[in-house]
Amino acid sequence: MRKDYGGRTVLDIERLEVRSGETLAVLGPSGCGKSVLLRLLNLLESPTAGTILFHGEPVRGGPGNRSLDVSRRMAMVFQDPLLFRGSVEDNVGYGLKVRKVPVAERVQRARDMLDAVGLGDLLSQNVSTLSGGEAQRIAVARALVIKPEVLMLDEPFANLDPPTRHLLQEDTRSILREQGISAIFVTHDQEEAARMGDRILVMDNGKIAQEGLAREIFHEPETEFVARFMGVENILRGEIRESSEGIARVAVDGGSIEVTTDREAGRSVTLGIRPEDVTLVPVADIESRASSRNSFIGTVTAIEMRGPIARVTLACPFELVAIITWRSAVELDIETGARFGARFKAVAVVVIDDDTRLVRDINEAEGPK
């Protein structure tokens, strides 16, 4: 499916499947096309090329052209609550009203829905008096009350403070599970994607970069883009010098890294190490255990305190970023210019398949088909 706006392709996907009852988290930076994807799937817009199938049947989208009956089996929640003027009850009952549900039933279902999410006492309140969190919860209730088969959510909790966000994530997840609602949840927050999604789709510039379980996306990124986006900050390129019994020694600029992999010697590889997997120790520790794998001595070039954690950059001589607790940073007395040891396990090193990058390069050279 492809979508162009004014000659520019903003979305280009070969194939995407959302399974019944699953929550698919769509993750990516701003501008990667995830919101466009959602609008297309919700039939608010029509694709420039390609077809959308709902339970195997092709459906149409776009103003004036929508398959209304299918469209009515879905609902969407946006980043802003987008509540309509009036009372909470008017809003929650809106979807039922356009489906011509009789007033009495409408009011009852609205009431039940609000009670279910713990907002029953807000029923007759005017929406202009709601707080941000309440408003967004009403927006979600408004979408759920129509019992959609598919719920689309476009960064619904992005504007909320963390505690409210976590509460809503939990509530939404359990309601979706309980009622077997399929959902497509767009977010730019990896944690949220992992929390909400049964499967995660990572998007980059209108294309799918990787699709899979949270574990796979976080720990087995298939491209450098996915790795970086998922927080694998240490990316090093090198060549396998030796490989036996599942462990390979990779020569990188300025050192040697041991990796658990079956790949053979001679191959170029891209390695990724999560900063959380890098342990910082005093230099003496490294020197006394010279045979230890993946131990390096480096100079601290930068320290960034981020609340409870500290992000430390070392030159080993290749650059290595470590994330340690604030307490550890204090105990180790880390400061710029000081020398420290850095260590990580061979199993913690991710091999990002260079083949994938090669395939991408070839495609770019050949141009669009």
Added chain:
Amino acid sequence: MSTASQFFHALWLSLAVSGSAALISAVIGIPLGALLSEFEFPGRKTILTIVHAFMGLPPVVVGLYTFLVIMRTGPLGSIGLEYTVTVMVIVQVILATPIVAGFTHASLSEVDSRLAMQAMSLGATRIQATIVKIRQAREGMVASVIAGFGRVIAEVGAVSIVGGAITGKTDTITTLIVKQTRLGVYTSAALLGLVLIAISILVNVFLTRLQAGKGASEIGKRVTGYSD
């Protein structure tokens, strides 16, 4: 007919003619404005330009051309609308409708367009989604009709040409003021003038309050649902 009864008749007639014209203009103008704002169709921009242009039509010219069409010796003379109250309402509808449509279009354009998208994503048809936007810009709709009314109740050119300002039959506040001033019946004319000023002031007070009370920030608040 006594001066007093002329006075009251003119008062009643103005309110009736302009009131009816305003209501009819609302029925035509609001949907027209909504159509121009919410739907795409060939010629949309042209029609919108015409609507904006017609907002400033000189009443006397509208009166003239309408008269030329409905006068006894004109193309539609057989309908017999010459010098009737009916044709007075018609010319005022022609004058007020562009105002209603233009204001409606402007008000709806200011409403967050995502609201229509949200309504449709909840199952609304395009028309139902447009109604959501109309409700959101309620004040704009009311203001448009009041503005239309304000325009036509104060005009004299159109109604005097097509109505003929016949005493006790087609004399409105404005046409009677002209007549009485010429005849030297100054007290009555002055009183009529005061009434018209009062109506004008009321119209403008309403309009100002409607616009001030519902500034963009208010509407924005409702859309995002925050009160802080």
